[in-house]
Amino acid sequence: MRQVLASLWFALHSAGQNFRRNLGVSLAGVFTMGLIIFLVGGSLLFTHSVDTVLQGQEQNASHLKIYLSDNASLAAITNFESRLKDDPRVISVTFETKDQAKQQASQNPSISSALAVLGSNPLPASLNLDVRKLTYLSQFNAEAKAMPIVDSTTPTDYNSDVIGKLNTVITVIEWVGAIIAIILLTISIVIIMNTIRTAVYSRRTEIEIMKLVGATDWFVRWPFILEGMLGGLLAAIFSGAVVFGAYRLFVQAAQGNLLSVPFDARYTITLLIVLLVGGVAVGAFGSFLGVRRFLSA
Amino acid sequence: MSVAVAERSAAPPQHALRPVISFHGVSKVYPNGTEALRDVDLAIHQGDFCFLVGPSGAGKSTLVRLLIRDEAPSTGRIFIDGQEVSRMSHRKLPKLRRKFGIVFQDYKLLTRRTVAQNVAFALQVTRPGQRHLREKVEEVLWIVGLEDKLDKFPDELSGGEQQRVAIARALVHRPRIFLADEPTGNLDPDTSWGIVQLLLQINHRGTTVLMATHNREVVDLVRRRVIAIDNGRVVRDEAEGSYLREGTATL
Structure with a gap:
């Protein structure tokens, strides 16, 4: 010692x-x-x-609208929505009806007048996603495309160009x-x-x-x-x-x-x-x- | 007068059976190809006083370095106190080196420590927590005749006094073997003689002393065992020899 x-x-x-x-x-x-x-x-x-x-x-950019087909059943939509809600990559999901979409779009006067001429509502309902990481957006874009209830002409508002650059x-x-x-x-x-x-x-x-x-x-x-x-x-x-x-x-x-x-x-x-x-x-x-x-x- | 062959390395009867230092067919070749020692056989007994003489580059320093295992021999075996050191592991070296007290031509003192601190240093690093440190330091400085210079710094001392401090430091842990590598190399004849007297006194107390030297006068005056090395070989080993072979101008 x-x-x-x-x-x-x-x-x-x-x-x-x-x-x-x-x-x-x-x-x-x-x-x-x-x-x-x-x-x-x-x-x-x-x-x-x-x-x-x-x-x-990135958080601001991590939004994705999944456009739904007009003839999708409410049950299928609810099913898809709850599946997305349980996904760990997702922060939040909100459902936007055709009417809400129209209301939203009507704030732009030129779209508003175009809608008035048309008489009917061509805007699709959508599921609006917030995801945790930018890279998940392309994954959800691909998954949405494969869903039958999703609008086949314009499945999402995913813009690969901007997101890819960021x-x-x-x-x-x-x-x-x-x-x-x-x-x-x-x-x-x-x-x-x-x-x-x-x-x-x-x-x-x-x-x-x-x-x-x-x-x-x-x-x-x-x-x-x-x-x-x-x-x-x-x-x-x-x-x-x-x-x-x-x-x-x-x-x-x-x-x-x-x-x-x-x-x-x-x-x-x-x-x-x-x-x-x-x-x-x-x-x-x-x-x-x-x-x-x-x-x- | 020539020395009879029979006298060569004759061991006085009071020696213990086992030599304290023995070399068996030791050679040392450095990596650059220099052959520093060739087939050296030696036996030095407890209480011996030996001069190791020979020109610069003859292999004296290599021999000293092999003893303290600063270098390992290329071939052959070296025993200190019955323990083989030629193949000793690095871990065991500190214990081996504590058996030696070593002084060099350039003293190797720590210039920022006082005389007493320089001597105490040897005990502090080998036996931390040593009791009565001050008394031990004072005692050994008294032996070398520097009891009144305890608090001086090396720069304030003469060359001879500095070498005495180095000797005190080498003695303080009571070594079995005292190695002096050209201890008088930087000193004038009178001072050199004083240092050799001191080494003889240390030897008189029972410590084996091995002194490598160029100092012809000293060797011829003291008349102790002389081991002459030339070109890496032991060319002469006499019990009471002189610097040169008697009656000749060669080693």
Whole structure:
């Protein structure tokens, strides 16, 4: 017990001492890590904001009218409607009668006069769907076409062109976000490893002596790993604060303009925790890799 | 005067049966093809004091590095205290190295720690939680004659004093074998003599001492066992030898 506590104290003490004594190198490392954590955090928040905005757009676009044939029986329609209501992909279904359709269309004066000339009501009844995801629209479009009660000439108001484009934009943004995150992560691990290796290199005599007098590998490693964790923690705290502040400013500025980006508190807190844990983990892992080369004899 | 062949590596009777260091047909070839040691056989007993002599690049340093298993031999077997180290796993090395006290030509002191901290460092990293640390450090610094320099930094000391600190650090965990690789290489003759006196004193307390050196004067004055290495081979091993083969200008 006494030995373990003494080892822990030695590791903590020398980690702190090394950090202070090599303040220049330590701060360079913290700064580099901070910059990368800032970039990762910033790009994650940015992607999240863009995603939120686009998801809003998606919700607006996720409507589908299924036009019903005039000779469809009420029982068949009710049956179809309840089946749609039970579908997990569907948010809501409303039934629109021919009269309601006419009333709706009459608000447009040119359609209204055309209807008056015709005398009869050519507008079909419809089931109006709200679905959870844009991609479901094409599925429902295909399913509707196969239904006998659906109007065979114009089954739905599905416009594959517009929806396809919106879908492409969302997919592209998600992919670009993912690729940027992967690139940043790779760069960060390489930079952090090299920064820590420089820090370790400046203390190779100490490692050499420790090995010569018979210190175990883990005993040599711990101070460096703790130091890396300390650096990672500091970097995460500073860059987390900057990311958080920048996000608030961005949300405020966006609200002044037309684009409304909601301030997502839950996502932000989760992100800050992830950045802290990630900073500490990357610091520890980078130190582990950095020391490894000096221990391999 | 020539040394009789029969005297070669004659072991005094008080030695234990098992040598503390033994080499059996040890060769070392580095990956770049350099043959640093060739077929070396050696036996060093507890309490011996040996000089390891030879020109630069002869293989003295390789021999020291093989002993502490900083390098593994290409062929042959090495035993320390009856334990084979030539095939020892990496995990067991710390324990092996605690049997040695090692000093080098360049002292290898931590410049930002005081004399006492440098010495204490060796105990802190091998025996964390060691009781009476301060007393142990003071005692060993008294042995090397630096009891009044405890709180000085290495930069404030002379070369000889720095080497004494290194010796104190190597002694503080009471090693069985003391290795000195060119300990007087950077020192003037008087200071060198002081360091060798100190090593003899350490040997007198029962520690086996192996000193690799170029210092002809010292070897000739002390008259202890001399192992001469040239071109990777042991060319001479005398119980009370001199730096060069008696009456010649060669090793």
